[in-house]
Amino acid sequence: MTPEELSQARITPEGEAPAIVLPKGLRRVPRGVDELATEHLIVNMGPQHPSTHGVLHILLELDGEEIIAAEASLGYLHRGIEKLAEHRRYSAVGTLLDRADYISGIHTELALAQATEQLMGIEVPEKAQWLRSLFSEIVRIASHLIAIGTYGMDIGAMAPFLYIMREREALLSVLESVTGARMMFNYVRPGGVLRDLTPEAEPLLRQFLKTFPGYLEEYHTLLTGNEIFQARVKGVGVIDRATAIAFGMSGPPLRASGFGWDVRKERPYAAYEQLRFDVPVGESGDCWDRYLVRMEEMRIAAELIEQCLDGMPEGDVMAKVPKVLKPPAGEAYSAVESPRGEVGIHLVSDGTDTPYRVHLRAPSLMNLAVVDEVMPGHKIADSVAIIGSLDIVLGEIDR
């Protein structure tokens, strides 16, 4: 019963019984209830909250335990990536964009490199295309691992996180041996990639591929089969297909809602045309489906890594590009499928050596926008489950 209704009930003239609608499960009006007025409480969730995945600040309006309204307040990580990019040479823009979606920087780099290549008409060597696909998939697994590990932690399962970090470290050692960095790679560049696989990278990857299916089983035992976990996520945060499309969502949250849109399939880039893979699609669009879609994508990504290693052609990894990139005036848009969804770069050039405008289409922003819509009606504890299942990265949202 809302406070307005209650106050209405109290001012009914004497003699008439106030019309109180009993909540389900309550047989009689508890004594004193007609003097009670409940207030809505506004709770600030964040910007420091262990489970907001960064510096998200959500204002929750609560009626008791129930969420009446939710509003995300952004900007705690706004550091001007897009603006600063306008003052960097084309080859240095990638280092900034790495730090936008910092968990899967390689996808943003790739989108930028493709947009630059479109403008300049650079032909990328075959081998570089395959390496791009290979590293996209490696980073996809690394990113989904974090998503699932921290999701378990949000919901109260601490152990999966420790297992998941073990596999992530295995992948990071591959990334480090090739790109030289654990997180900020700057590996994909306009015209190709930085360097070929190092001799130790392939054995490390093969070893990983051998053990990964077993590890996936482990996660399924730890999380999927965990009844508490199921109770916390099944049927929570349902986003139906129409809402997901209306909000411009993409990536696993969209596919969990039953719409199998994947940029890798719809507008193939890198070597994805030659690779065989399925796109997992969910049914009901709840947190459980989003979780399962990610688990399935990890399995598929491992297969893709194997295909890339087997089918890797010989050749150069970098096309002949000038030292200072000066694309002709014009604009280009290029999108790739990152672990969070469709990340796109809209690049406008005015013919100089710095871009005129770099716009980042951040999938997390669209995926986050839906919380206003889905959160009301849930219990406050579910808010953590919903935010975690969207797997947002604030660096990309605030830029």
Next chain:
Amino acid sequence: MALDKLLGENSVIFTKSEQLFDAARANSLWYLSYGIACCAIEGLMSAGGPKFDYDRFGIFHRGSPRQADVMIVAGTVNKKMAHALRKLYDQMPEPKWVIAMGACACTGGPFREYPNVVLGVDKIVPVDVYVPGCPPRPESMQYGFMQLQDKIRNRRKEMAREQRSA
């Protein structure tokens, strides 16, 4: 410190209570899990994972500032975040320490030209240890923590020296 192994049975040691407390403090540094940006993935997540495993130094994360001893500022602090950062610092109980992790927290890092970015968290809170890098590797973070442990263990000595020289 396995004191019993070091000293044998039925032994007695004399120390100042403050020194004992400091030794204990240095070996159970609970940090506030407050990841701001990219550095949080390396400094808070990988660090807690099995490869680097900070738990073995007694370094563990807490969700609430009221239970934390150390604040790791892991990321870019901008002007909107600065107030929250200061508030969190004020909520931590004494004695407390701050580690500035990464180029951003030390100086503003790659974003220092942007007017919205705070040029180093030492403008807002006192910093004890600076760990450079973008992002610093978990090993460097580990080294930073060890430096902080040294600093805490030698706190009384430093204080006494300062008093003498004053």
